Amino acid sequence: MAPNDDQLATLVPAEISDGPESIPRASSPPNVPSREDGVAFAWNPSSKSLCQTHSISIDESHPLMILHNPRFDILEPTWTRIQEFLKLETPGSENLILPSLEVANVFLGLFFEVFYEQSPVLHLPTLTVDCLPSPLLSAMIIISATYSRIRHTRRFSILMLDRARQNLQALIEVDKSLTRHPETIYASSLLVYTGLWCGNKGAFETAEAFRGSLVTYFRRLFQPKTKVADAAGSRVEDHWRAWATSEFKRRLRWYVYMIDSQFPAILNIRSMMSLAEVARWDCPGDDVSEPSRIGAIWEAQVKSLGSSSAPEFGILCKALADKRRPHSTNLTRSVSTITDNISPWTQFLVLSSLASQALDWSHDWSVQVGSDLAMLQDKGRDCHREGLRIRDNIIASLESWEFYYGTKHSDNVIPDGTQSPVLYFQKASHILRGLVNIQLHTCVVDLQDALGKGGASAVDESLSRLRIYFTNGYTGCVGSHREPPYESLDTFAKSVMETASIMSSPTLQSPTPYSIFGVFLNHVLQWAFLKSSPETLKSHLRNHLQVIASSYHGQGVSELTGILDFGLSTADPTEINRDRSHLVLMQAAQNLALLGTWGASLNLALLLQLRAKT
Numbered sequence: 001m002a003p004n005d006d007q008l009a010t011l012v013p014a015e016i017s018d019g020p021e022s023i024p025r026a027s028s029p030p031n032v033p034s035r036e037d038g039v040a041f042a043w044n045p046s047s048k049s050l051c052q053t054h055s056i057s058i059d060e061s062h063p064l065m066i067l068h069n070p071r072f073d074i075l076e077p078t079w080t081r082i083q084e085f086l087k088l089e090t091p092g093s094e095n096l097i098l099p100s101l102e103v104a105n106v107f108l109g110l111f112f113e114v115f116y117e118q119s120p121v122l123h124l125p126t127l128t129v130d131c132l133p134s135p136l137l138s139a140m141i142i143i144s145a146t147y148s149r150i151r152h153t154r155r156f157s158i159l160m161l162d163r164a165r166q167n168l169q170a171l172i173e174v175d176k177s178l179t180r181h182p183e184t185i186y187a188s189s190l191l192v193y194t195g196l197w198c199g200n201k202g203a204f205e206t207a208e209a210f211r212g213s214l215v216t217y218f219r220r221l222f223q224p225k226t227k228v229a230d231a232a233g234s235r236v237e238d239h240w241r242a243w244a245t246s247e248f249k250r251r252l253r254w255y256v257y258m259i260d261s262q263f264p265a266i267l268n269i270r271s272m273m274s275l276a277e278v279a280r281w282d283c284p285g286d287d288v289s290e291p292s293r294i295g296a297i298w299e300a301q302v303k304s305l306g307s308s309s310a311p312e313f314g315i316l317c318k319a320l321a322d323k324r325r326p327h328s329t330n331l332t333r334s335v336s337t338i339t340d341n342i343s344p345w346t347q348f349l350v351l352s353s354l355a356s357q358a359l360d361w362s363h364d365w366s367v368q369v370g371s372d373l374a375m376l377q378d379k380g381r382d383c384h385r386e387g388l389r390i391r392d393n394i395i396a397s398l399e400s401w402e403f404y405y406g407t408k409h410s411d412n413v414i415p416d417g418t419q420s421p422v423l424y425f426q427k428a429s430h431i432l433r434g435l436v437n438i439q440l441h442t443c444v445v446d447l448q449d450a451l452g453k454g455g456a457s458a459v460d461e462s463l464s465r466l467r468i469y470f471t472n473g474y475t476g477c478v479g480s481h482r483e484p485p486y487e488s489l490d491t492f493a494k495s496v497m498e499t500a501s502i503m504s505s506p507t508l509q510s511p512t513p514y515s516i517f518g519v520f521l522n523h524v525l526q527w528a529f530l531k532s533s534p535e536t537l538k539s540h541l542r543n544h545l546q547v548i549a550s551s552y553h554g555q556g557v558s559e560l561t562g563i564l565d566f567g568l569s570t571a572d573p574t575e576i577n578r579d580r581s582h583l584v585l586m587q588a589a590q591n592l593a594l595l596g597t598w599g600a601s602l603n604l605a606l607l608l609q610l611r612a613k614t
Contacts, residue, residue: 045202051159054152056099056145064106064148072112073105074137078130082141085134086160088167096159108137110144117424118511119193120284120345121186121251123244133183135171138164139190146198147597154599158200165191165206179217182249188214189256196262197513199599211260215272218256221249250310254284254349261352264359265432266517268444275353279314283346313349316342320350320404321397344425351401351429351436357394358439361387365475366443388475391440398436405429428511431518434498438521441474441491442466447524450531451611467532484540492529492541495522496548496564500557503591516592516601523588523608530567530581542568563587585612 058065074082079101086096098104108129116122129137142160145153168187171178178184192214195207257278263269320342365387438444446469448454449462473485499522502508502515509515529541542565549561567580585608592605 051095055097056103056150056153056156058103058106058148058150064110064150068106069109069113070105072108072127072129074101074108074130076101078137079104082134082137085167086138086163088170089163090166090170096163097156098160099156104141107141107144107148110147111140114147115143117421118428119190119255120421121248121255123248126241126244133181133187135164135168136183136187136190139187139194142194143190146194146599149597154199157194158198158203158599161191161194161198161200161203162206165195165210180221182221182252185214185218185221185256186252188217189252189259193259196259197516197598197600199601199603201603204600211263212272214256215260218253221253250282251284253278253281254345258349258352261349261356262513265352265355265435266513268359268448270359270363271356275314275317275356279312279317281313282310283313283316283349284310284343311342313346316346317350317353320347321354321400344422344429347401347405348425348429348432351432354394354397354401355432355436355439358436361390361394362439362444365391366445384476391475395440398433402433424511427508428514430508431498431502431511431514434494434518435514435521437491437494437498438525441487442469442525442528443474444521447521447528450528451524451607452614463528463532466528467534470529470533471537484537488529488537489540489544492526493544493548495525496545496560497552497557498522499526499591500552500560503560503594504557509595512595512598513600516595516598516604519591519595520588520601520604520608523584523591526564527581527584527588530564530584531579538568560587582612585609 082104083098086098099107112124116124138160142157142164145157145160164187168184168191172184188210192207192210195203195210198204257273260271260273264271368383368387443465446462446465449458450466452459454462470488471484473487474491475487499519502518502522530538533541545561545565545568549557549565563583567583569580589605589608589612592601592608595601
């Protein structure tokens, strides 16, 4: 049965809403409703601030209390210290109602249970939580409160984020030496992450600006290469703790790099840190020695594995992205030795660097080509040939990375609900690879403008450019006599399969923020195909879609292909509105609402809902 508007009407579930506001549309819980809801991350600085009206409490019978692991609990003096840090109020700041120590400990436990997998910076066996500084503990509580999904915690997290950021900045103004403390930088990185994805538009804008300070502070943090044998003291315990401190700093810099790389991978904004800047950094330490809870066991592992340091990132990037790998089995032994034992986090970092290269190429290509069809098809021009050569090199490197990834994880099935740093980066890599594919095969800026980011006047212009790209191929690599271009059909098909794979797998829905934007951007690309393609191309897309539907089975595929097939079919000439592309946006909004742990997904759901109605 063909879908209709009634079937797709309920988008953002009421139970996800945080707060008593009653408004005649799907609410945007992390923000006060405003006209900016129709533009992604747009924010009016003069808008009313959120305020907290309820305290956070968790009943003793709640599963979070029953299943709580006290391993990372803090003591009363530590909680008092955190409260003192958060008590400082800047002019205009909203009231903040803090929970009890018992609830705070539940939140801290959640941080290590559900968020540590994507932020494996601290060395847990040597960690004493009570010794961590107040800003860092505050950032952990903010993030874990979001994951708790307890009533009012979304609003609480946003307000506590604002207070913690302001007060940390005030402390830095008083004591500039804090900018050289790794714990301060880690706290700042967690606050930036939360601001980006909590869904509050004011927090997003502040976090975007705060990224500059974070990267600047980190660039000036001295990074010594500490060898085990050089550690002060002669006891194994001293060596172990010295190694843990060095490893913490090494992992911290990669976490900062990873947050910076989310801007090109997800937000279509260039990164601040280049590959050349990080090429000589040692890769994150192997997880083999991470679980060691006793110094003697750690020492035995070091001896069995050897004392050689981790490879430099630039060398590993070159080896892992070796364009010969998918086509040759005669790689040198040194290349095989370098790449055979790298961690999933390092694999993900290599892919992130390729994503940055893809974004740089996409921006440069869109500026060169614009909407000039003659330029698109003039393969004799030097800039055209050079642009295609750069893209071909990126694609070849991606194929090499994919070959390694497939070989490494072909037998590693990820069970639903399983969590660990290894599995998080495997799942995130799968989704990021799809996002990179979109960057290389269409103009994301035009997708953004088609949704209204550039204003009403830019919508039609961007849709016209997308129509040219889809009809002729984004790089114009096919002659005008061939219709439709394989590039367009393949891009559409991969987008459909990527969306279906995420929405049919709870495992792939978990690696936020990549899963959120994997669902969002793929749906928007499908909508753009339906919205801007001529009827002849729609016919080919529909035939291609039927092949996908017959080749792949599952509820996720059948539901999505059904909506797309209906949207691509020829409408009744008597219909008042023959454009059915809005159905894809409605479906996208439904899917994003299901990923509602982080508020960014709800903002994007509301954005697409509003766009579908225009």
